[in-house]
Amino acid sequence: ADETIKVGVLHSLSGTMAISETTLKDVMLMLIDEQNKKGGVLGKKLEAVVVDPASNWPLFAEKARELITKDKCVATFGCWTSVSRKSVLPVFEELNSILFYPVQFEGEESSKNIFYTGAAPNQQAIPAVDYLMANEDVKRWVLAGTDYVYPRTTNKILEAYLKAKGVAAEDIMINYTPFGQSDWQTIVSDIKKFGSAGKKTAVVSTINGDANVPFYKELGNQGIKATDIPVVAFSVGEEELAGMDKKPLVGHLAAWNYFMSVDTPENKAFIDKWHAFTGKANRTTNDPMEAHYIGFNMWVAAVTAAGTTDSEAVQDALLGISVPNLSGGLSTMMPNHYITKPVLIGEIQEDGQFNIVQQSPMVVGREWSDYLDGSKDLIADWRKPLACGNFNIKSGKCGGKAA
Amino acid sequence: MQAFLRIAGLVVVLLLGGLTSAFADAAAQSKLASEKFDDIEAGVSALATSGDPQASAVIGALADGKLAFDPASKALYYQKGSDTFEGASGSKVAAPPSGLKKVKVNNRIRRAIEAAQGALTLMAPDPATRLAAADAVFKSHDEAALPAIDKALSAETDTGVKQAMERARAAVVFLSSSASPADRVNAANLIAGKSDQDTLGLLQSLPNDAPQAVKDAAATGVKSINETLMLWSGAQNLWFGLSLASVLLLAAIGLAITFGVMGVINMAHGEMVMLGAYTTFVVQELIRSFAPGLFDYSMLVAIPLAFLVAGAVGVLIERTIIRWLYGRPLETLLATWGVSLVLQQAVRTLFGPTNQDVGAPAFMTGSFALGGLDITWNRLWIVVFAGLVFAALLLLLRFTKFGLQMRAVTQNRRMASAMGIRTNWVDAFTFGLGSGIAGLAGVALSQIDNVSPNLGTGYIIDSFLVVVFGGVGNLWGTLVGALTLGIANKLLEPFAGAVLGKIALLVLVILFIQKRPRGLFALKGRAVET
Amino acid sequence: MLEVTDIDLHYGAAQALRSVSIKAAPGRVTCVLGRNGVGKSSLLRALVGHQPISKGRIRWNGADLTALSASDRARRGVGYVPQGREIFALLSVEENLKTGFAPLKRADCFIPEDVFSLFPVLKDMLRRRGGDLSGGQQQQLAIGRALVTRPSLLVLDEPTEGIQPSIIKDIGRAIQYLREKGNIAIVLVEQYFDFARELADDFYVMDRGEVVMSGTRESMVEREVRKRMSV
Amino acid sequence: MNAPVKADPAALTSALLYLDGVEVSFDGYRALRGLSLTVAPGEMLAIIGPNGAGKTTMMDVITGKTRPDKGDVLFEGKIDLTKRDEADIAQLGIGRKFQKPTVFDSQSVEDNILLALKSKRGVMANLFWAATPAIRQKVDEVLETIRLTKLRTRLAGSLSHGQKQWLEIGMLLAQDPKLLLVDEPVAGMTDAETAQTAILLRRIAESHSVVVVEHDMHFVRDLDVRVTCLHEGAVLAEGTLDQVSNNDRVIEVYLGR
Amino acid sequence: MITARLLADPRGLIFLAVLALLAVFVPIGHLAMAESSPFHVPDWIVALLGKYLCYALLALALDLVWGYCGILSLGHGAFFALGGYAMGMYLMRQIGPRGQYGNPILPDFMVFLNWKELPLTWYGFNFFPYAVLMVFLVPGLLAFLFGWLAFRSRVTGVYLSIITQAMTYALMLAFFRNDMGFGGNNGLTDFKDILGYDITAASTRTVLLVLTIIALALGYLVARAIVTSKLGKVLLAVRDAESRTRFLGYRVEKYKLFVFVVSACMAGLAGALYVPQVGIINPGEFTPANSIEVVIWVAVGGRGTLVGAALGAVLVNLAKTIFTSGVFAPYWLFVLGGLFVVVTLFLPKGVIGTIGQWQERRQARAAARLAEAGSADVSSALPR
Numbered sequence A: 001a002d003e004t005i006k007v008g009v010l011h012s013l014s015g016t017m018a019i020s021e022t023t024l025k026d027v028m029l030m031l032i033d034e035q036n037k038k039g040g041v042l043g044k045k046l047e048a049v050v051v052d053p054a055s056n057w058p059l060f061a062e063k064a065r066e067l068i069t070k071d072k073c074v075a076t077f078g079c080w081t082s083v084s085r086k087s088v089l090p091v092f093e094e095l096n097s098i099l100f101y102p103v104q105f106e107g108e109e110s111s112k113n114i115f116y117t118g119a120a121p122n123q124q125a126i127p128a129v130d131y132l133m134a135n136e137d138v139k140r141w142v143l144a145g146t147d148y149v150y151p152r153t154t155n156k157i158l159e160a161y162l163k164a165k166g167v168a169a170e171d172i173m174i175n176y177t178p179f180g181q182s183d184w185q186t187i188v189s190d191i192k193k194f195g196s197a198g199k200k201t202a203v204v205s206t207i208n209g210d211a212n213v214p215f216y217k218e219l220g221n222q223g224i225k226a227t228d229i230p231v232v233a234f235s236v237g238e239e240e241l242a243g244m245d246k247k248p249l250v251g252h253l254a255a256w257n258y259f260m261s262v263d264t265p266e267n268k269a270f271i272d273k274w275h276a277f278t279g280k281a282n283r284t285t286n287d288p289m290e291a292h293y294i295g296f297n298m299w300v301a302a303v304t305a306a307g308t309t310d311s312e313a314v315q316d317a318l319l320g321i322s323v324p325n326l327s328g329g330l331s332t333m334m335p336n337h338y339i340t341k342p343v344l345i346g347e348i349q350e351d352g353q354f355n356i357v358q359q360s361p362m363v364v365g366r367e368w369s370d371y372l373d374g375s376k377d378l379i380a381d382w383r384k385p386l387a388c389g390n391f392n393i394k395s396g397k398c399g400g401k402a403a
Numbered sequence B: 001m002q003a004f005l006r007i008a009g010l011v012v013v014l015l016l017g018g019l020t021s022a023f024a025d026a027a028a029q030s031k032l033a034s035e036k037f038d039d040i041e042a043g044v045s046a047l048a049t050s051g052d053p054q055a056s057a058v059i060g061a062l063a064d065g066k067l068a069f070d071p072a073s074k075a076l077y078y079q080k081g082s083d084t085f086e087g088a089s090g091s092k093v094a095a096p097p098s099g100l101k102k103v104k105v106n107n108r109i110r111r112a113i114e115a116a117q118g119a120l121t122l123m124a125p126d127p128a129t130r131l132a133a134a135d136a137v138f139k140s141h142d143e144a145a146l147p148a149i150d151k152a153l154s155a156e157t158d159t160g161v162k163q164a165m166e167r168a169r170a171a172v173v174f175l176s177s178s179a180s181p182a183d184r185v186n187a188a189n190l191i192a193g194k195s196d197q198d199t200l201g202l203l204q205s206l207p208n209d210a211p212q213a214v215k216d217a218a219a220t221g222v223k224s225i226n227e228t229l230m231l232w233s234g235a236q237n238l239w240f241g242l243s244l245a246s247v248l249l250l251a252a253i254g255l256a257i258t259f260g261v262m263g264v265i266n267m268a269h270g271e272m273v274m275l276g277a278y279t280t281f282v283v284q285e286l287i288r289s290f291a292p293g294l295f296d297y298s299m300l301v302a303i304p305l306a307f308l309v310a311g312a313v314g315v316l317i318e319r320t321i322i323r324w325l326y327g328r329p330l331e332t333l334l335a336t337w338g339v340s341l342v343l344q345q346a347v348r349t350l351f352g353p354t355n356q357d358v359g360a361p362a363f364m365t366g367s368f369a370l371g372g373l374d375i376t377w378n379r380l381w382i383v384v385f386a387g388l389v390f391a392a393l394l395l396l397l398r399f400t401k402f403g404l405q406m407r408a409v410t411q412n413r414r415m416a417s418a419m420g421i422r423t424n425w426v427d428a429f430t431f432g433l434g435s436g437i438a439g440l441a442g443v444a445l446s447q448i449d450n451v452s453p454n455l456g457t458g459y460i461i462d463s464f465l466v467v468v469f470g471g472v473g474n475l476w477g478t479l480v481g482a483l484t485l486g487i488a489n490k491l492l493e494p495f496a497g498a499v500l501g502k503i504a505l506l507v508l509v510i511l512f513i514q515k516r517p518r519g520l521f522a523l524k525g526r527a528v529e530t
Numbered sequence C: 001m002l003e004v005t006d007i008d009l010h011y012g013a014a015q016a017l018r019s020v021s022i023k024a025a026p027g028r029v030t031c032v033l034g035r036n037g038v039g040k041s042s043l044l045r046a047l048v049g050h051q052p053i054s055k056g057r058i059r060w061n062g063a064d065l066t067a068l069s070a071s072d073r074a075r076r077g078v079g080y081v082p083q084g085r086e087i088f089a090l091l092s093v094e095e096n097l098k099t100g101f102a103p104l105k106r107a108d109c110f111i112p113e114d115v116f117s118l119f120p121v122l123k124d125m126l127r128r129r130g131g132d133l134s135g136g137q138q139q140q141l142a143i144g145r146a147l148v149t150r151p152s153l154l155v156l157d158e159p160t161e162g163i164q165p166s167i168i169k170d171i172g173r174a175i176q177y178l179r180e181k182g183n184i185a186i187v188l189v190e191q192y193f194d195f196a197r198e199l200a201d202d203f204y205v206m207d208r209g210e211v212v213m214s215g216t217r218e219s220m221v222e223r224e225v226r227k228r229m230s231v
Numbered sequence D: 001m002n003a004p005v006k007a008d009p010a011a012l013t014s015a016l017l018y019l020d021g022v023e024v025s026f027d028g029y030r031a032l033r034g035l036s037l038t039v040a041p042g043e044m045l046a047i048i049g050p051n052g053a054g055k056t057t058m059m060d061v062i063t064g065k066t067r068p069d070k071g072d073v074l075f076e077g078k079i080d081l082t083k084r085d086e087a088d089i090a091q092l093g094i095g096r097k098f099q100k101p102t103v104f105d106s107q108s109v110e111d112n113i114l115l116a117l118k119s120k121r122g123v124m125a126n127l128f129w130a131a132t133p134a135i136r137q138k139v140d141e142v143l144e145t146i147r148l149t150k151l152r153t154r155l156a157g158s159l160s161h162g163q164k165q166w167l168e169i170g171m172l173l174a175q176d177p178k179l180l181l182v183d184e185p186v187a188g189m190t191d192a193e194t195a196q197t198a199i200l201l202r203r204i205a206e207s208h209s210v211v212v213v214e215h216d217m218h219f220v221r222d223l224d225v226r227v228t229c230l231h232e233g234a235v236l237a238e239g240t241l242d243q244v245s246n247n248d249r250v251i252e253v254y255l256g257r
Numbered sequence E: 001m002i003t004a005r006l007l008a009d010p011r012g013l014i015f016l017a018v019l020a021l022l023a024v025f026v027p028i029g030h031l032a033m034a035e036s037s038p039f040h041v042p043d044w045i046v047a048l049l050g051k052y053l054c055y056a057l058l059a060l061a062l063d064l065v066w067g068y069c070g071i072l073s074l075g076h077g078a079f080f081a082l083g084g085y086a087m088g089m090y091l092m093r094q095i096g097p098r099g100q101y102g103n104p105i106l107p108d109f110m111v112f113l114n115w116k117e118l119p120l121t122w123y124g125f126n127f128f129p130y131a132v133l134m135v136f137l138v139p140g141l142l143a144f145l146f147g148w149l150a151f152r153s154r155v156t157g158v159y160l161s162i163i164t165q166a167m168t169y170a171l172m173l174a175f176f177r178n179d180m181g182f183g184g185n186n187g188l189t190d191f192k193d194i195l196g197y198d199i200t201a202a203s204t205r206t207v208l209l210v211l212t213i214i215a216l217a218l219g220y221l222v223a224r225a226i227v228t229s230k231l232g233k234v235l236l237a238v239r240d241a242e243s244r245t246r247f248l249g250y251r252v253e254k255y256k257l258f259v260f261v262v263s264a265c266m267a268g269l270a271g272a273l274y275v276p277q278v279g280i281i282n283p284g285e286f287t288p289a290n291s292i293e294v295v296i297w298v299a300v301g302g303r304g305t306l307v308g309a310a311l312g313a314v315l316v317n318l319a320k321t322i323f324t325s326g327v328f329a330p331y332w333l334f335v336l337g338g339l340f341v342v343v344t345l346f347l348p349k350g351v352i353g354t355i356g357q358w359q360e361r362r363q364a365r366a367a368a369r370l371a372e373a374g375s376a377d378v379s380s381a382l383p384r
């Protein structure tokens, strides 16, 4: 006698991650609202169940279980940090439910129950480096990141990639900082030094949310301009920029799969709806929002196709589903639970928007990196009968085993 | 500025002599009318050297993002104020054609623009502009600028600018494969006369196929610059340490009052800092919308206001909560933790969870060189500000009646009241003072850090560490504590990296406390035990 | 004139004073005697406003002090030398004395010379922290500090405790001197009988939270009082 | 400056407590200036002296609270107290009553006594400790002596000043040390209690060594023991009370006229 | 003797009885009752309960040092986390070749960071007894080292609090580093089984809950035995007047060290039970804020009451669970923050402490009334 279909929204509304995740909660509410206006799904209205895991990882697991078992949510949209995803993963697998994860991350995972709508490293990091090599003629690289798994992995991949491209070890500088680093004087000055060796230098930044503002402020104040040493970031989007003084940042870059400045009718409609929904004409949109937009539409399409919200059926139906993304193409859910996306490179403008300087064709998300020893032989394919998240193509076995 | 460029442009054109033709102009401009960065880049250089009288205006508009083109006719149009002008003629057009497309700029174009503007403004009437132009040429070391710089040099009277131009010229010559090796060696020696990172970079960017003599000269230069820079980098680290120390001091000093003097384990201290930062934000928003011209004074308005706002909230908290908890210090921890949660959420509800954009006034942007030191203005002002706040507070505590009463009350509230001291007032004002100072810290921190509801949580641990390390209840201790931790952190960082450096610092603090169990400036003697 | 009528005082559920009434007039020394734990200090705490009373009234020069805070009472001239000294340990001796300026007019904000002539040691130790002083020195400081407020009602709780004999004599002389000024009422709690007898104009003897005996110096019978004060 | 009184070397071996040339200074202020004195086993010694003479500081030195800058502090002829910490010294058998009564406020009167009671001080011994009748009897005895039996279950923090003084004395009795250091035991006591305290101390002195500091001359007279007068951190006069109190300097700096 | 002391405490008996009831009825409700039955206990409740009770044990551990010995540790989360990591490492090793990369020895995160062999720190953790030993040994040893240094140097009060905070903060930074070899920020997850039993099975979950209940009961008994012994009185003495205790001949540092180590081991055990039930351990557990929260639980429940500490942990976390869902979700910090303020102002001794106070006051009033009625002599309330 279910009147509604319940959808879980599992994003931190308080604590350190609220800064990024609150918007994602809002966008989910908007999408669900909109879907209901269109008549819901399978003739039923959708109901969002919002919980606050408060940037606390064990609480994520607790709330996930609550959403699935107590509230009977048929699918959940949530998480930002990888650790929150790792924390809920066993819960989703145990209870065989569905999670859509909308944030760029390090990859190296493919779960039957998780659908990754954010970018894998090959959909963000590597294209960005390619762009800098081709267009800025960069010869020297600073890989700066917050000391945790996503930057470490991304940088490992990038390091291998750069070396494969003939960059010498002494032309790569790797630097890690703690979460929430607020004093960047030494590091920025080191970057400056590193960059004045006569070769064109760029910074690839995997610096995490909070630490970016002081980082860019220091860059600006120490006079590092984009024309001298461009910084390309993977975690700085419109939302983050809204809280910064953009003047000194003009020309620095970011690589995403979506920018608010994308000039397509879909995006314009999305932005208008967003402004109407939030009642604020200056609210920005960003990449993880688009990921939820894509993920949600995929889920709706899959449920409609399957004719049921049953988890197993929806999981199957999701594979191969294509929905329009906001940058004028179709994104498809691939058998590895990653999606196809274009890679966009943008330069920061004074108004906080990105000037898109390059847009690639669709790139398929690669779950296991080609640049890591342990994973280069693995693939994920959830199509039955294989249905394996870590199939070793060398040994032909599921379970990752090499031999 | 626009006017300048125009004049400068004209001058350049005149000097370069009429080797231009209308045909060339049109070609250069139409190159800009493109969506391809390669074309645009070529267009910029072409236009800059074309002698087109409009070159300066067009390139200036491009730099400002005000240049558009008509895809059909390939004609350029630029905007100035609310008017639109034709690129080719510079004449105002009443109704620009529809379907104009903006000429896009990326970093490469921006570099080309800088170089072009450098060349175009070398003869500007304002020496500062000429200096900037010379530096731009030095950086771009674009051979095309050589004629312009030679002309400019011959006309230059200001010695400082002249020097810069000579260096700029040398930079071009040094890298020019067409110059004679002897000239290039001379150029290298001239460049190496100034020891800074840019020079070093320039010298190191010499291609491998350069003549051996030039390479040698560059190598000598690099060596001597490196030696000088080594010395300076030590000093630079000290400065970084001092600057970090000033931030720590500001963050901690309010706590030195509420916690150090009053004994309230004030977990809401960070939120007071946050309130100060948000006050700055609100002040700036108001100024931006009502008096944008006064933006540079926003800090001056924000400082007293942040003190008042955070102070008032502090007084409110003291009157409603803390005052019931004197003599129960540990419970202040529980209550103020609650307060901090509420304040964070209140700000989150009011302003949203995301960062707010607090801009830097002009006097706090950029940096200047002091010898080989690179000193950023915002850090310098924060150091000064921290020093002033500290001094003011010290004087207040030492030499005023309020200071004495405040210390008396916090040491023995009951006895102080029996002496006729209005302990309620003193308590409220003391807590208000500590909170107000935290608010001041917020103003300063808004210039270097996130202004978000979480701002405070990032500083609370360090603040307690500083106060305790220095010795609770001793303002000098807080000062020396902040200095020690700030400088030690910055001296460790280059060796150990930011993460290990911080860990090492924490371990050192733990070990140090074993030696001085009551902090750096421990009070000794009987007085402490009672 | 101080009039304490019928006051009760409780510590939690335990009652420490039961219907205590005393009077103290300016120009006279009123002495409260009694064994340990009978409530003398409690009475004084009630007077100065450190402990709320559960019944009764405290009036000073006709005004009702009962509802006033300790600091307001101090501003009406109540000066207090507590048992246990209660020095501001981290303030210097000079600062300790200066805390007495709080209720004073600006013109009166100086330390009266009397304080230093009575306790010369304080003058030598102005810069030393109060808490570092020896016990007796602290006691001297506590008395000096109360004098700085120019009290019109001086409340002293065993002021001679821990003080060397020669200075006890000086304190006795000082109290006499203050009495002779005629405008200060002095309430003195004292265990040291000889000292009390020499100074007291009026006396009250307490036992188990009650006043059990009272009178003037003339009517005081030493044997009776001593009996009340022994076990 | 007073020339330090040179102690008799023979006293060293026979003395229970031996101080020689002890110097203590705080931030330049010299609180003890070559203090020397000895206490024989079973002896009671009364110490008087002006406020600030250094009496309490001397006790601080003996009990390990303050480290002397110079000088010897020996216990039982051989143990160098300056090398021991407070707990060690207490375990050696030196007990102390503080000038300002310090008791364990949040524990009952009887628990205060119990904590002081002579017993093993080790962690495990106390974890598995159980009260025996002998122990209970001893606690009762002490409580009776200090007349706090009726208040035995009261929290020590709620005692009056004088009651705390008594409790401190009781704790010292319970501790049953070889040497008792008693700082101003009768401050805040009535004359009758003062007299009783004198009797109590004399009884204790029959089997213990005692050092008493007091300003109450009646009490010192009642003790009827050797008196040492300290002044400015050194011994000013020694002898019977009559001898000392007739010393001009003692009268001048301490007793007054 | 000890049992006698325990029986004398009705509050403790109620506490133990409640635990016993939980240990009996929750398993029945979870395993034996049909899902439709009103007595069915769903798995999310079992999971929640397990988590709360681990927190309760942690709070109990903190109360032992803070409530009874005055050591305000702002780093107890570190001991909890270390215990948790020890258990997590065992669970990681149990995954064996079932990891994503199928490496029989190396945990996944080591494989993808290109580690070639197991670091020394991980040796032995495939043996359960070794892991259990480490659960106690690692936190215990850290507490011993830290306490030995700090107590010997007489670091007390806020100085001690702040260096315990520095300790957990440093550990947090260290564990965040991937180079440490403990999984960096992602920590240890994706456990498969424990002692051969599927970790997600209802029966395993139930057994873990029962074990937690037993651990909590034992922890309570140990703590209670300590605080009611004469050792407990010494601890109180140390709390109230440390130096006075020294002058009585007690080696204060040894006493502190003893309870600190016992408490750290208890916290470690709590962490070890927590990890298999929650399914993840990551450096977030080391954040200073987490440790401060533990202090808050104890304060809410009632410092120095043991039962109160456990109750506080459950209450605060229950409140968190409730308020982070549903309509309150965006405002729950107002509720929780407000709750802390209200508790401090109106229940100054915490929930249990205030109840205790009421009881005492009622008894005192009754006694006073009795005395009043009986005779005019109030010598019971007044001195002789």
Ligand SMILES: Nc1ncnc2c1ncn2[C@@H]1O[C@H](COP(=O)(O)OP(=O)(O)OP(=O)(O)O)[C@@H](O)[C@H]1O
Residues within 6 Å of the ligand: C011, C014, C015, C016, C034, C035, C036, C037, C038, C039, C040, C041, C042, C043, C083, D157, D158, D159, D160, D161, D162, D163, D188, E382, E383
């Ligand atoms: N803070 C307190 N809490 C509870 N009871 C107290 C408190 N202070 C004093 N009492 C009790 O009140 C009674 C009176 O104490 P008070 O201090 O007034 O005595 P006193 O006459 O001054 O004794 P003394 O001569 O020892 O100073 C005593 O029984 C004491 O135990």
Ligand SMILES: Nc1ncnc2c1ncn2[C@@H]1O[C@H](COP(=O)(O)OP(=O)(O)OP(=O)(O)O)[C@@H](O)[C@H]1O
Residues within 6 Å of the ligand: B524, B525, B526, B527, C128, C132, C133, C134, C135, C136, C137, C162, D026, D027, D029, D030, D031, D049, D050, D051, D052, D053, D054, D055, D056, D057, D058, D099
């Ligand atoms: N930490 C310190 N700093 C400065 N001076 C100190 C310190 N401790 C003690 N003094 C000084 O040392 C001197 C000796 O003090 P001590 O307490 O030993 O005197 P006392 O003989 O016990 O006096 P009383 O009879 O008043 O108790 C005093 O003048 C005191 O002010």
Ligand SMILES: NC(N)=O
Residues within 6 Å of the ligand: A080, A081, A082, A083, A103, A104, A105, A106, A150
């Ligand atoms: N997935 C991330 N960015 O943690």
Ligand SMILES: [Mg+2]
Residues within 6 Å of the ligand: C040, C041, C042, C083, C157, D160, D161, D162
């Ligand atoms: Mg008294």
Ligand SMILES: [Mg+2]
Residues within 6 Å of the ligand: C134, C135, C136, D055, D056, D057, D099, D183
């Ligand atoms: Mg003394």
